[in-house]
Amino acid sequence: MKRVPRLYAMVATILPMVVAMAWAGDPPAAPPLSKVAPAADLIKQVDLYVAGFRDGLVDEATYADKSRQIAKDAHTLAVVGLVLAMHDENHPMKEAALPLSRAARQLADAKDYPSAKKAFEELTKAGGGSAQTPKWEKVASLGQLMKQVTFVNNRLRRNMRRFEERADDNARDAAILAVIAQAVTFDTHEVKDPAQVDKWYELCGQMRDAAGELNAQIHAKDKTAAEAALGKMGKSCDACHATFRVVTTP
Numbered sequence: 001m002k003r004v005p006r007l008y009a010m011v012a013t014i015l016p017m018v019v020a021m022a023w024a025g026d027p028p029a030a031p032p033l034s035k036v037a038p039a040a041d042l043i044k045q046v047d048l049y050v051a052g053f054r055d056g057l058v059d060e061a062t063y064a065d066k067s068r069q070i071a072k073d074a075h076t077l078a079v080v081g082l083v084l085a086m087h088d089e090n091h092p093m094k095e096a097a098l099p100l101s102r103a104a105r106q107l108a109d110a111k112d113y114p115s116a117k118k119a120f121e122e123l124t125k126a127g128g129g130s131a132q133t134p135k136w137e138k139v140a141s142l143g144q145l146m147k148q149v150t151f152v153n154n155r156l157r158r159n160m161r162r163f164e165e166r167a168d169d170n171a172r173d174a175a176i177l178a179v180i181a182q183a184v185t186f187d188t189h190e191v192k193d194p195a196q197v198d199k200w201y202e203l204c205g206q207m208r209d210a211a212g213e214l215n216a217q218i219h220a221k222d223k224t225a226a227e228a229a230l231g232k233m234g235k236s237c238d239a240c241h242a243t244f245r246v247v248t249t250p
């Protein structure tokens, strides 16, 4: 008669998890993306990534040197493409954005020079619309996106000192941080306790909205307000790493 208590124990363990999963809601709706990441900033960044891929893929030796950066930027471009496809603005990349996102993911996953080169060719041809309707979903690796967040966040903090002069670069960087925060909302694999899924959504939302506020204040040329937004964003990084026990020291 050992089985019955064991079964009870199992139910007692699993049931609260199932209940928590059922209770944890879907991600809250995003604010209009134009408010946190204007399409014009993202499209400029798309061009920069594509130019970087072209340079990094000129020959095999250059690729060997640049493959990690290409992968990181391609993961980011997959996310930027999805956000442009979901965007509320009526921008010129609306049709091409989803195919671009898919092609960028192919490039991100390329394991050698020939496949990277082929993926890049597909990427430059991406356009003409897609039969699919875009929806929020995981399109890139969280680890790779966090490497991009680290890089962009450091550059942005440096360039805040040249607030006026670097306004365009800074606005783009803030928009990229907002976009990544919005995208990782849909990648909850780091959330081990189902009851904490809503916390994940909340912290992604905090980072997205602070980065969006930063983008807006850079455009408005208000340094004090931009610095306040930067501070708020930094708090969201720390809160998330603390909540989900992420160690960020290399």
Ligand code: HEC
Residues within 6 Å of the ligand: 142, 143, 144, 146, 147, 149, 150, 153, 177, 190, 200, 203, 204, 207, 233, 234, 236, 237, 238, 240, 241, 244, 246, 247, 248, 249
């Ligand atoms: C919603 C949660 C969340 C937010 C917000 C967040 N992070 Fe992270 N971060 C993570 C997780 C989860 C990992 C571990 C990812 C992995 O290694 O796959 C991580 C990893 C990192 C790492 C280690 C990267 C590496 O090279 O392995 C750094 C650095 C980092 N984050 C910086 C930041 C900064 C800077 C911000 C804010 C601008 C930020 N993060 C915001 C969840 C978050």
